[in-house]
Amino acid sequence: MDSVEDGRVKPIDILLVEPNPGDTRLFTESFKDGSITNQIYAVGDGESALEFLHQRGEYESVPQPDIILLNFKLPGTSGEDVLARLRGDPKFSEIPVVVLTSSEVEEDIVRSNGVDADHYLQKPVESEDFVDFVQSIEAFWLTIVRDSSK
Template structure:
């Protein structure tokens, strides 16, 4: 895990499918890494969370973002583009987690500087394995930048 003075990393999950949220929460619980998972259901709410607006005034700046592409109100690529154009937010790693296997979505996401692109497996067990691998890599192996608010 990155050097954080013992604090657990904050992960922002931007996902509108309650079934996928449940599987991701289950995968996080099964792991041994202390993580705080914050969930928002659409792109507008994700941006509000990141800018600490509205109901998210006291939200922490996440260490990593898991971002679905197919979201209501503002899609994942629009959220990613907004993040990458903000000097304060562009440092946050963004991992696309989507059901889309379209090559154009992969290319566009990387062109918008996504840090990784994961396709959601249909099989629930494989889905959980994918999330656990995400946790092992991004929350155990990778050194994340230490946020100024810590």
């Protein structure tokens, strides 16, 4: 999952907003197992995601992410609130957001609430399925890069 900048391919910065430490570890390991050389930053709640995006506090020196993987079931500030704030701020509105759901039912509920995500993906249940899951995120990213370069 790289982007093209001035004719060069560069790794992308990914912000993972995931409250489950086990899933965060599986995401991180799956990116490594898939030989994907991107930088993954992980936070566990909505408020930390907003702090990261606004580069405040402990996140003041982090880069703006190229893509956000957002779990909707977050403690405190919900994923829906995070996404609404992103879409309402011109500085962040162009960052692609992939909403992570745990089931088709949850995805249907999220979609029925009119959530303005770029893509929805169901998180895998089995740890061995995470590499395929990460590859589907990579395919989504490559589609965005191709579409934006036209």
